[in-house]
Amino acid sequence: MLKSQAAIAGIGATEFSKDSGRSELRLAAEAVFAALDDAGLDPAEVDGMVTFTQDANQEIAVAREIGAGELTFFSRVEYGGGAACGTVAHAAMAVATGMARTVVCYRAFNERSGRRFGQPDARLGGQPTSQGLEMSWHVPFGLMTPAAWVAMFARRYMHAYGVTSEDFGRVAVAMRRHAATNPAAWFHGRPLTLEEHQASRWIVEPLHLFDCCQESDGAVALVVTSAERARDLRRSPALITAAAQGSGEGQMMMTSYYRDDMSGLPEMSVVGRRLWEMSGLGPADVQTAILYDHFTPFVLAQLEELGFCGRGEAAGFVRDGGIELGGRLPVNPNGGQLGEAYIHGMNGIAEAVRQVRGTSANQVPGVRNVLVTAGTGVPTSGLVLSAG
Amino acid sequence: MTGATPGATPGPDPADDELRELAAKQAALGEVRGTPAADPVNAPMIRHWLDAMGDANPAYLDRGVAPPAMAQVWTMQGVRPRGKVSTPVDDVLAALEARGYTGVVATNCEQTYHRYARLGERLTPATRFAGLAGPKRTALGEGYFATWNVTWYADGDEPVAEMMFRVLKFRPRTRTGTAPAGRREPYPLRPAVNGDTAFFWEGVSRGELRVQSCADCGRLRHPPGPLCPHCRSADRSYVTASGEGTVYSYVVHHHPPVPGRRTPFVVAVVELPEGVRIVGNVVDCPPEDVRVGLPVRVTYRAMDDDLVLPQWTPREPR
Known part of the structure; x- marks a missing residue:
């Protein structure tokens, strides 16, 4: 069993910006240095590295840059932002099985000043790979941006449960409220009203501009080692109480429109069930949750899939500040990707560690366990981190 | 039926002479007999046709005769023709296709009825290529009008019905309308295709x-x-x-x-x-x-x- 065998011992990040002015490899190295310094470990102790398949910085390149020596474990996790918690899952498995002792997980990109994920790419359906063929049922019709792929689910979700654009807007308002008091957030000091959300232009109906997360330059790194060793390091450890990856039946990348139901996230249900089973915990046992928020509608669907509320009840759950600080389940106290930065979910894991340590700018009182999720609409992953 | 307006004739083109030669040759073949109808004139087909046309006149089935406008129906090839017998028209249409006149629209159809076809009679069509006119500029694009005649004979050599049929074979205009022979701007969002799809x-x-x-x-x-x-x-x-x-x-x-x-x-x-x-x-x-x-x-x-x-x-x- 993986439960509680490994811990996150260090977190690090660059600043979050719209134009970093430096290479992605440099961002990666800076974040890794910061995470190792946070843990009180020397780069020479790193013997494992994990990142996203989509990351442009090879493990060996980052290892060279930070002056690490020999590596005995390296791994990549697939499926866009769905990889985030998966990197920690792989690292924890490597530590638990003795493949490596000190594993660094990282994600670094100039997603705003470089290649922007929100822009259409005509080559998406170009090659007859399995993914190119999958995209070819959608791209020729102009259905080719993440906002559009998610909007298709959002419309069906609205139809199934009578959810409105204002219900989505309440998620954006909550995230911007949290970001407003987080000095590291891009939207620090800039809250959003529901009226502003409703007045923002259409991106892809039924999604307004403020239903879509921002685009960011930046990097985040995490250091994973054994729970036992972590207890002797500089910081109090964030125990990896549970880690899981999940993909659903009939799964596709962002376009799982062909399976029975289009009003949920079955892959997140897989992850949630595994997390609760491995940790022995349930929704009532977490004091705050980091839910992947590249688009607001999927925050609602996640609340349902993870068991925080019943099917179709999430709109009610987020009313009256339900997911805001002081609410029944504060979600993304850092402001999430809507408010803090879009670092493909890795900044959320760092926030979960701060919540467990008790050092967040928007600290939730009495945190013992935090649930973290990764990219939605894709094969995904999740974690339960605990004070230890 | 009128789907196009014949217009002024453009300048000479060597390809036009070839087409005119072919048209003359096919016309010289005269009337060419086709394959007899698969089935004799029969009540079930008449009943379906009347139903589809909304014709409630009981006279046809009562008297055992087919509606004259059904003439074509008895010798239609069907959706999947087996062993197609060619007519003098085929070579002309193929030559037009090969020269880029890929569009087609029927412009005229005149039928002449000699007598009713009776239940049990098996009709045989005969086709005569009547002529080719063009090239003409039309609203649809440049094209040729091709005309032919079909006569349906009953069991002996007695004509039952005749039809004059005319089509316009034209070069479809491009969307921009600038270069008639040019290609459209390629659409950028193309699917990947393999043997599975x-x-x-x-x-x-x-x-x-x-x-x-x-x-x-x-x-x-x-x-x-x-x-x-x-x-x-x-x-x-x-x-x-x-x-x-x-x-x-x-x-x-x-x-x-x-x-x-x-x-x-x-x-x-x-x-x-x-x-x-x-x-x-x-x-x-x-x-x-x-x-x-x-x-x-x-x-x-x-x-x-x-x-x-x-x-x-x-x-x-x-």
Whole structure:
């Protein structure tokens, strides 16, 4: 069993910006240095590295840059932002099985000043790979941006449960409220009203501009080692109480429109069930949750899939500040990707560690366990981190 | 029927002489007998035809004769012709196709009836190529008018009905209208196609919406794949969908701009009565009129000279 065998011992990040002015490899190295310094470990102790398949910085390149020596474990996790918690899952498995002792997980990109994920790419359906063929049922019709792929689910979700654009807007308002008091957030000091959300232009109906997360330059790194060793390091450890990856039946990348139901996230249900089973915990046992928020509608669907509320009840759950600080389940106290930065979910894991340590700018009182999720609409992953 | 307006004649072209020579040769063949009808004049076919036409006159079946306007029906080739017998017209139409006159529209049809065809008579058609006129500039594009005559004979050599038929074979205009022989700007959003999916795109280019079916267990599947996930069979077939569907979900794309597209445009997940879903655009409908549950029918749009996409249009008047 993986439960509680490994811990996150260090977190690090660059600043979050719209134009970093430096290479992605440099961002990666800076974040890794910061995470190792946070843990009180020397780069020479790193013997494992994990990142996203989509990351442009090879493990060996980052290892060279930070002056690490020999590596005995390296791994990549697939499926866009769905990889985030998966990197920690792989690292924890490597530590638990003795493949490596000190594993660094990282994600670094100039997603705003470089290649922007929100822009259409005509080559998406170009090659007859399995993914190119999958995209070819959608791209020729102009259905080719993440906002559009998610909007298709959002419309069906609205139809199934009578959810409105204002219900989505309440998620954006909550995230911007949290970001407003987080000095590291891009939207620090800039809250959003529901009226502003409703007045923002259409991106892809039924999604307004403020239903879509921002685009960011930046990097985040995490250091994973054994729970036992972590207890002797500089910081109090964030125990990896549970880690899981999940993909659903009939799964596709962002376009799982062909399976029975289009009003949920079955892959997140897989992850949630595994997390609760491995940790022995349930929704009532977490004091705050980091839910992947590249688009607001999927925050609602996640609340349902993870068991925080019943099917179709999430709109009610987020009313009256339900997911805001002081609410029944504060979600993304850092402001999430809507408010803090879009670092493909890795900044959320760092926030979960701060919540467990008790050092967040928007600290939730009495945190013992935090649930973290990764990219939605894709094969995904999740974690339960605990004070230890 | 009038679908085109003959206009001024453009300058001479050597290809025109070749066509005129061929036309003269085919006309010189005179009347060429075709294959006799597969079935004799019969009551069930007459009954179906009257029903389809909404003709309630009981006189035909009471007197054992066929409506004269059915003349063509008795010797039609059917959807899948077997052992087609050529007529003098075929070579002329093929030559026009080869020269780029790929469009066709029927412009005239005049029928002459000599007597009623009686139950039990087996009709035989005979075709005579009458002439070729052109090239002409028309609203559809430059083209030739081809004319021929068909006579239907009863068991002996007694003519029952005659028909003069004229078509315009034309070079379709390009969308820009600048270069008649030029190609359209390539549409940038192309599907990747391989051996597992080619049948779908071939179908679309022929105006068929094909859904993969397992040749062993019969299950339908869209999007298609190389195997049947239910029975592991690699023996794949397809069914042609009815072309009707219902909007299951949809989006209206506003931003950012998409190559080859004008915003806003609608993309929908359409549920087919055959039991699968498919993605396509909803066209010929203002975005604000699209809703979940909207009944739609497939339509085919050429995006450029090579790519046809299946798209969807509302089934009911709005």
